[in-house]
Amino acid sequence: MTNLNVVVCAGIVPDPLQTLDPVQTGEKPGLRNEMMLPHVLDPWAGHALYEAAELVKETGGKLYVVSIGPKAKLQQVMMTIAQKVPFQLIAADAAAGGFSDSKQIAVQLAELVKQIDGLDLSNTLLFGGWESASRGAGTTLQMVGEILGVTDQFQGVDKISLNDDGSFKVLERIEGGKHLHSSCSGAPAVLGWATGYLPEPPNNPQIGMTNMRTIMPALQQAKPADLENPELTFTAVELPKQKRDTKIVKDISADEIAQEIIDWIKSK
Amino acid sequence: MSKILVVTPVESDGTLPQAAGEALGAAITLKEMLEAELCIGIWGQDVDMAIENLGTDAVSSGFKVEGEAFTVSRYASDAAACEAICRQAKADIVITPDSVRTNRTIAGVAFRLNGVSDTHITEFKIENGDLVVSRWHYRQRILAHLKRSQRPWFISIESGVFIPPQGDSKVPSTEALSVDVNDALTRTTVKGIETPAGDEQTIRPDAELLFVAGAGWTKKQPDGEVKAAQAADIILEFLKESKSSLGSTKSLVDLSSEGAAVLPFMTQLNQVGQTGSTPRHDKGLATCCHGEEPHVVGWRFVNERRVINLDPNCGWAHGKADVLYVADAFTVMQKVNELLGNQ
Amino acid sequence: MSNNERQSMKVDIVCVGFGPATAGFLSEISKNLTYDDGSVKLSSRAMPGMPLQIICYERSDDIGFGVSGVVSKAHSIRQSYPDLNGSEIPLTIDVKKEKLVYLLDPHGASSRSAGLKITDKILKLGKWLPWYKKEALELPVIPSFLQKHDGLIFSMGQFSQWAASRILGSGMVQLWPGMPVDKALFFENKMIGVQMVDQGTDKKGEPADGYMPGMQIEADLTVLGDGPVGNISRQLDEKFGLPDDHQQKDWAVGMKMVIELPAHTNLKAGTVFHTFGYPEPEIFGFLYVHPENIVSVGIFVPSWYENPVRTAYRYLQQYIKHPYFRDDIKGGKLKSWGAKSIQESGKRGEPHLAGNGWARIGEGSASTNILTNSGVDEAWETGVLLAQAVEKLAAANQPFTQENLEKTYVNMRRKSHIEEEAEQARHSRDGFHRGFIRGLIGMGLTGLSKGKLNVKTEPKSTHQILKQPEDYFKGRISKERIAELKQQAFSKGLALNDLLMQELGWPEIEYDGQLFMSHQDALLVGGKVQAPNGYRDHVVFLHPHLCKECDNKICIEMCSGQAITPGEDGVPNFDNDRCIHCGACMWNCVKPVESKVDKINIDFQAGAGGLHSAEN
Structure with a gap:
């Protein structure tokens, strides 16, 4: 299939290896010093992006990234991904985070997709991560699809293979480390990606140079998005309370440790 | 109502x-x-x-x-x-x-x-x-x-x-x-279910024990050598003998995906924490995972947790595991395999 | 394998490294590339019709992953941003109070000279004096050259992010982190750009899956802001040598922690402490109180400290347990941690500042003032001066030749206050090569006389200074015991420094998992120290036979991340996953090798990864 476009809905999240402390001001939860934390592209959305880039390379279509986040953080994340694959950014400026409601995010994402000049949805796949490292709900993309009238949807996708007639094969993760194999007659469709099989592309300065010429203006034009949802109330946010009393076992032989582990494994 | x-x-x-x-x-x-x-x-x-x-x-x-x-x-x-x-x-x-x-x-x-x-x-x-x-x-x-x-x-x-x-x-x-x-x-038709290639089933959601392998398995050991092949043998044998499910840290999975082919049977489906799963098992045994995700998020829903790590001060096991064995996982797991084999 | 062909790209100016100097350069130049109506003011040769095409590559994984304990007068930064409002930048606050404190040794475990011990006893007799508090003496007067009033306390990480955001927001320059630069490219004697590090390689740099040869970025001007351990700057030094009589022999490793203070603390935001005397007389320290109950606290372990087993981490833990700070910090939480090398030769170590197609700014160009311990604002200013010079040359369509850069940039630097102050500070540290007390006296003399009076001496390299542990600890720990401890450290993988300190009577550090934790756990705090796959090891032991015959291995002891560990055959192991790129290994080796400059057996190249905290 030629000129198949891919729109990747990609959020940004605090670097998952940072220490995260919740704070709550009134009924608004958030992360302590959230704007100080380095952010990254949501890891699953990252996989979606790299898979999308490979796909449009094959079809000759165009790759769009649609994202909602604080402008300064989006700008920071773009510095780390825009050298990887060529794309066009469509962004909205909002304090989107793990406590934002996915419905509000979906509505805004769908609006941004609708704003893409000349995009023919019937020749487009909507990609994203199947969950996020922030909200981890796995609900946003379905709603983006519903708003845009796309009812062929796949979640936990690890592989897509295009056929010449525009149909494609999808492997979705299911329980037990297995994959569900489906075939769809063609675009449009929604694919929420798990990790796929592609490694992260290397940084290519040439791609970065070209991307940034359109990304910076897109960021400058990013309009504020309203994510307020008065019907949702967080009553509390907290770190796990349970702290285990860790027993340190040292200065005993490997044999003794092995036996202890065996006894533990066998115990009920 | x-x-x-x-x-x-x-x-x-x-x-x-x-x-x-x-x-x-x-x-x-x-x-x-x-x-x-x-x-x-x-x-x-x-x-x-x-x-x-x-x-x-x-x-x-x-x-x-x-x-x-x-x-x-x-x-x-x-x-x-x-x-x-x-x-x-x-x-x-x-x-x-x-x-x-x-x-x-x-x-x-x-x-x-x-x-x-x-x-x-x-x-x-x-x-x-x-x-x-x-x-x-x-x-x-x-x-x-x-x-x-x-x-x-x-x-x-x-x-x-x-x-x-x-x-x-x-x-x-x-x-x-x-x-x-x-x-x-x-418009979509379901063609069937694909099971992962390979002889060994490494993901068993119903297993009692989750065995988590950290990146330490493929790092230089104290003698300066990388012993990935030996690590692979030990891990596979343990999985076979104990019928446990294999989890891994992101860094170990990434190594495999980038061609280092350190543990050939490891795929992204094995990953716990970060972009991996948060599986539920009664018991979890983490090995060579210093500072890695299993201790933090990947085993939030694992009830009993034990760790084998060379660092007695591993702050990421403290408060998160029930028992921390200060030992070389290569040696201990070899011995565990031996004992399991004898039984 | 794919993408095997090395590609190239043409720009006008390529910058190597993003720290305060490059931030100053880019801030200034990005304002002047176009006129207000958007038309081109400074034209590109690489892309005719466009403004100058400027691109900056930074080694670390993100902007703001740098380390510095920053208290700065911020004069130059404020000139660049007259609207600068500290409250816009997290962790920033005006300096409100300064203290200079001499810390006594409450344990009697430090290596104090007899003279200093007597001084301490005398000081203790004055316990009733108002300046004596908790085993410390607050100096009633702070010499003017050390004062930072009207200045700012800030976080290097947060400041860098803020500056980068403004620079990028201009849309005039490109800034790419996670991009180590490998080589300086020359055509005859003209620098024509840089080559990026190869990606998709194994640890030895050999092509592996996903191999992509580092792209060559051709540029009329390469701006070197890669800091004191930057590999491109060092390549230039090796090619051109240092100016006559110049030498870079004085170094220090600065290590810091960012700590969230307990609620009961009495430390007030905006307070600056400079300390000396503890944990060792040679080790200076600082504590800056940020807003929201956060402190930056750190120490400097200098190259002239003769102890060959001088792991900064343990000393830093000991430092925050000193009675003077202890109660205010106890119960706090470690939020972040890091270390960096500091070039402390000052004016005496200044390298060539410009050549055909290149110019050097910031700390790597010896902008740090070694008397006032001030570097960020100076670095920023060098960047601004270069930007002004580039603007002049580009506007006049003049090439970036050595002659033109000397006439403009170097000339402007010579006339600047940085130069004047650096000249005054030239000999300020010399005295420390003759002992702690003489060092202090020398520094005081230099400072108070504005450089007219000095305690002068010829600095020595680390490998000339370092003693063997057996010699250094003579009379305190026997040779046999040191041998036992060495064996214990090797077999159990423990830090020798910890064992020796324990032997000397230093109290054990009890880990609480919050503030006090193992060195390895500190690597996991504030964003785990990490290295992406697909890059070669950036620390290379040049001649393995020299390592095999080395019985000192200061590289292992001095490594800030415990990334260098004993190797079975005598050649140390290097684990890039633990490297925080402080560069201490670059000057902590006792085996010199042939070079135009002071070079030792470890090659510290540019690598990806490292610290992942933006709070340092």
């Missing part, structure tokens, strides 16, 4: 999935808390067996959508069936099981009904007369308690938290609903 609806597809053999039983268990808890009416909606090729074996008498009515088109796990047909049930049931709270199939479906259906949805719910409580649910954010690192005023509210429960009802079944009166199977529902 609140009306609670549990919706689920049936298994291909017509039985109620385990996760649906848990959803029903959760719904019964909630019914008691809210003094609500409980109903159930089921779709699939033939759902009567499931309706007749709910294991409870708490369900007052049922809805079903039957037909070949609803047998397979497919968003368009699943959403259509689920939507039809929800519209007819007019429940204000919809409880769904934690399965890949239903989790793929409910947000879209909730949206069609102008409702809202929350997934991975681990707890219900009533605060000041309002239903408050709990769920983990930021990869199981922050627990949030939330409530909503909008209805219908679709709530997908986290697996392993609620117990399926085990009592006598009372078959509710069930209304059959018809759903138009148009072309839009069948």
Whole structure:
């Protein structure tokens, strides 16, 4: 299939290896010093992006990234991904985070997709991560699809293979480390990606140079998005309370440790 | 009075999935808390067996959508069936099981009904007369308690938290609903299930023990050598002997994906924490994972946790594991294999 | 394998490294590339019709992953941003109070000279004096050259992010982190750009899956802001040598922690402490109180400290347990941690500042004032001066030749206050090569006389200064015991420094998992120290036979991340996953090798990864 476009809905999240402390001001939860934390592209959305880039390379279509986040953080994340694959950014400026409601995010994402000049949805796949490292709900993309009238949807996708007639094969993760194999007659469709099989592309300065010429203006034009949802109330946010009393076992032989582990494994 | 609806597809053999039983268990808890009416909606090729074996008498009515088109796990047909049930049931709270199939479906259906949805719910409580649910954010690192005023509210429960009802079944009166199977529902066809290549099954969700391999297995050992092949042998033998499930840290999975081919059987499906799963097992044994995700998020739902690590001060095991063995995992696991082999 | 062909790209100016100097350069130049109506003011040769095409590559994984304990007068930064409002930048606050404190040794475990011990006893007799508090003496007067009043306390990470955001927001320059630069490219004696590090290689740099040869970025001007351990700057030094009589022999490793203070603390935001005397007389320290109950606290372990087993981490833990700070910090939580090398030769170590097609700014150009311990604002200013010079040359369509850069940039630097102050500070540290007391006296003399009076001496390299542990600890720990401890450290993988300190009577550090934790756990705090796959090891032991015959291995002891560990055959192991790129290994080796400059047996190249905290 030629000129198949891919729109990747990609959020940004605090670097998952940072220490995260919740704070709550009134009924608004958030992360302590959230704007100080380095952010990254949501890891699953990252996989979606790299898979999308490979796909449009094959079809000759165009790759769009649609994202909602604080402008300064989006700008920071773009510095780390825009050298990887060529794309066009469509962004909205909002304090989107793990406590934002996915419905509000979906509505805004769908609006941004609708704003893409000349995009023919019937020749487009909507990609994203199947969950996020922030909200981890796995609900946003379905709603983006519903708003845009796309009812062929796949979640936990690890592989897509295009056929010449525009149909494609999808492997979705299911329980037990297995994959569900489906075939769809063609675009449009929604694919929420798990990790796929592609490694992260290397940084290519040439791609970065070209991307940034359109990304910076897109960021400058990013309009504020309203994510307020008065019907949702967080009553509390907290770190796990349970702290285990860790027993340190040292200065005993490997044999003794092995036996202890065996006894533990066998115990009920 | 609140009306609670549990919706689920049936298994291909017509039985109620385990996760649906848990959803029903959760719904019964909630019914008691809210003094609500409980109903159930089921779709699939033939759902009567499931309706007749709910294991409870708490369900007052049922809805079903039957037909070949609803047998397979497919968003368009699943959403259509689920939507039809929800519209007819007019429940204000919809409880769904934690399965890949239903989790793929409910947000879209909730949206069609102008409702809202929350997934991975681990707890219900009533605060000041309002239903408050709990769920983990930021990869199981922050627990949030939330409530909503909008209805219908679709709530997908986290697996392993609620117990399926085990009592006598009372078959509710069930209304059959018809759903138009148009072309839009069948643009996607399901071809089957693919199991991972390789001789060894390394992911076993039902295993009692999760064995987590960290990046230390493929790093230079104290003698300055990398012993990946030996590590692979030890790990595979342990999995074979103990029938445990294999989890891994992101860094080890990434190594494999970038061609280092350090542990040939390791795939991204094995990853726990970060972009991997958060599996539920009774026991977890983490090895060579200093400072890596299993201790932080990947084993949030593992009950008993032990660690083998060379660093007695490993701050990421402290407070998160029950026992930290200060030892060389190569030596200990070889010995464990030996003992398991002898038994 | 794919993408095997090395590609190239043409820009006008390529910058190597993003720190305060490059931030100053880019801030200034990005304002002047176009006129207000958007028309081109400074034209590109690489892309005719466009403004100058400027691109900056930074080694670390993100902007703001740098380390510095920053208290600065911020004069130059404020000139660049007259609207600078500290409250816009997290962790920033005006300096409100300064203290200079001499810390006594409450344990009697430090290596104090007899003279200093007597001084301490005398000081203790004055316990009733108002300046004596908790085993410390607060100096009633702070010499003017050390004062930072009207200045700012800030976090290097947060400041860098803020500056980068403004620079990028201009849309005039490109800034790419996670991009180590490998080589300086020359055509005859003209620098024509840089080559990026190869990606998709194994640890030895050999092509592996996903191999992509580092792209060559051709530029009329390469701006070197890669800091004191930057590999491109060092390649230039090796090619051109240092100016006559110049030498870079004085170094220090600065290590810091960012700590969230307990609620009961009495430390007030905006307070600056400079300390000396503890944990060892040679080790200076600082504590800056940020807003929201956060402190930056750190120490400097200098190259002239003769102890060959001088792991900064343990000393830093000991430092925050000193009675003077202890109660205010106890119960706090470690939020972040890091370390960096500091070039302390000052004016005496200044390298060539410009050549054909290149110019050097910031700390790597010896902008840090070694008397006032001030470097960020100076670095920023060098960047601004270069930007002004580039603007002049580009506007006049003049090429970036050595002659033109000397006439403009170098000339402007010579006339600047940085130069004047650096000249005054030239000999300020010399005295420390003759002992702690003489060092202090020398520094005081230099400072108070504005460089007219000095305690002068010829600095020595680390490998000339370092003693063997057996010699250094003579009279305190026997040779046999040191041998035992060495063996214990090797077999159990423990830090020798910890064992020796324990032997000397230093109290054990009890880990609480919050503030006090193992060195390895500190690597996991504030964003795990990490290295992406697909890059070669950036620390290379040049001649393995020299390592095999080395019985000192200061590289292992001095490594800030415990990334260098004993190797079975005598050649140390290097684990890039633990490297925080402080560069201490670059000057902590006792085996010199042939070079135009002071070079030792470890090659510290540019690598990806490292610290992942933006709070340092």
